[in-house]
Amino acid sequence: MGVADLLLERRELLAGRSGVDIDLAWVADMDTDRAINLGVPREKTVDDFRKLMDKPDVDVVVELMGGTGVAYDCVMAALDAGKHVVTANKALLAERGAPIFAKAREKNRIVAFEAAVAGGIPLLLSLREGLIANRMQSLVGIVNGTCNYILTEMTAKGISFDECLKEAQRLGFAEADPSSDIDGKDSGHKLALLSALAFEMWVDFPTLHIEGIRGISDVDIAITRSLGYTLKLLGVIRTDPEPLAAEKGGKGEVGKPGRLFLSVHPGLLRNADPLAAVAGSMNGVRTEGDAVMESMFYGRGAGRYPTASAVVSDIVAVARASAYGGIGPRWYPPQQNAYNMAPIEDYEARYYLRCVVKDKPGVLGRITTELGANNVSIAAVHQFESDLVGGNASLCIITQTAREGDMRDSVRNITTMDFLEGAPTLLRIEE
């Protein structure tokens, strides 16, 4: 109800700043008392969104119910009725966006969703308008506050993932069922929308590579911290850096698309990286455009008023576009993708590999030989004493830039070695 609050309290301020007078016409809530208790006049409440669709005083429908079921019906009904839509629903747009945007295009209506990605940060506006002259080259984002809170706490307190999750749930930073956050799906929804907006690449959501933070060990956080890195759950979009890209056709050329990597995974950032300073439940997104070069946007990813701030900015932009005939936040997904999706096996990065091993002669040699056989060069090796890992040695290797497929082959073979205690940890370094 932060949106209703702002619209009611700031009607005059918004009119003065924007030139349009925005009237909160109706609030639909199955429990109308809830809205009334939050300060919405009773005569503006209805108990079913369907009752609003034929009302001529409704120009914009703001969908804030969440989920991909009833919310889908609401948004489609609104577009069918010729109304613009503002929504904060990333799951809905990432998973069922195709028919929604097709309907919006057909009806010549706007679907605005600033609040759906990185909450209070005016990121979509910046990408769509501020950086309009750029071809985007990469995007790395911390877009899930729950995961960032947990990883920040694990780092600060040296506690385990499970302990940290329980504490986060107690404090309201994680939901009772935290899987959508901690398994990376929520970050994936946001990444898919950023891909469409900034890279003209609409992602078939189930094909997106997603790894969450459930398997992150406080041992790896402690070790990588000591090596100068900070661990974050990252959404990464990168244009294909392979030298053959030009030969295969430049990125964005119609009919000859280049390749795009998209991935949600825990990644290591250098401590001096401004993204590494994005702590607690904050969000941060770094972009690289070919004209503007590096940018970063930082702020709250969620919360009642930060989200409302973004939703209201969309409402104002839609209202202005409507009143003055402008375009406003009108945006539709690309009719043709500018890229093909690159398989994660072709991803290139430096890697952090940790193997817990029995203390036997020849262990380091066998592991490094296996890496070498898969074209993986080693940048640094650290062996940590047993107190960190309960009796066995922890062998950490930082590689030179390597191909993900080669790393995976190496890890698969290393895992079968008789001195290994459990599966190795593999983390990408994002530089």
Next chain:
Amino acid sequence: MGVADLLLERRELLAGRSGVDIDLAWVADMDTDRAINLGVPREKTVDDFRKLMDKPDVDVVVELMGGTGVAYDCVMAALDAGKHVVTANKALLAERGAPIFAKAREKNRIVAFEAAVAGGIPLLLSLREGLIANRMQSLVGIVNGTCNYILTEMTAKGISFDECLKEAQRLGFAEADPSSDIDGKDSGHKLALLSALAFEMWVDFPTLHIEGIRGISDVDIAITRSLGYTLKLLGVIRTDPEPLAAEKGGKGEVGKPGRLFLSVHPGLLRNADPLAAVAGSMNGVRTEGDAVMESMFYGRGAGRYPTASAVVSDIVAVARASAYGGIGPRWYPPQQNAYNMAPIEDYEARYYLRCVVKDKPGVLGRITTELGANNVSIAAVHQFESDLVGGNASLCIITQTAREGDMRDSVRNITTMDFLEGAPTLLRIEE
């Protein structure tokens, strides 16, 4: 000529993204060969901007010559001729903006200036549209790349200001006459524009409080670094936190303005502050809005293509507004200021005070007594051995929150004490 480059090379891309076709009609340069050598067709060049003012194919004039003389004539002539203006000229708008915006308002034209503040960062767009639902509460910005480069290098290498400035000049990070940058005037221009845009407060530029970095000692950088702080040249805008503000009338109420602090000064940030990670020639601006809370925007403050990226985004927005009848980046300074300017003496912060003193008994007592007599409480005291400061002791005091006027009174009295070696250093801590 980055702007001409982007407009020529990306005409189709921009048309596809924005719906408007932007034609680079003319380039005015006293030396037309320069433009031709940079790829502008000869038939599009003229040697005097005055020749463009009556051309009907010119809708938008982009002023990129800099300075406040001829540039003023150019902008006024363009507005008089009914053309929109895009400019990157912060000095022009901060110092002579009043008649320019008055003319723009009279002629119903747009003056867009995204590139004038924090170069490539879409900051003005974000403040004007993305955060439109917020009352801004504070803004702290690193908006001068030259100063930030020098302070970053002094910190990393432990070298003096003079040495660092020479190196920066050699590398092209500082101009031959660096005074506008290092004495803070350039930051002041940007702060004045941010004040107008985000706080509805038009600043009479000569009254702005500005301190530069010429007096910064590498000793203070080393000491504050060891205490957990990073020194930056900051532009600061803060609404008055004094408890009596409500009594004097809430901020922004017509006829009863509150107070606003505006200041450019070297300030200490905690190392964990995301702004402290803004290194080298990068820019970063942190804002606090009452709905969205903390945000930060980071990117390149200058450079050919980052600046061009911002200029072109303005050109596109003006063209869209022009073609579709929308408002676009139209903005005029407030008709009435929302605040009064607060005297810097009423500023409240914690302070870092360093006195170089002869090693005599009673020194610490006399200094701290003087502070106490002026209502300044002490949070921490560190006395450093003589190797840092050539024979004398360096006495560093971190205060509790104190009034600037009280600090200045204290320092004035301490300076007269017989054991002082030179003037004390006083730095504000921004938290």
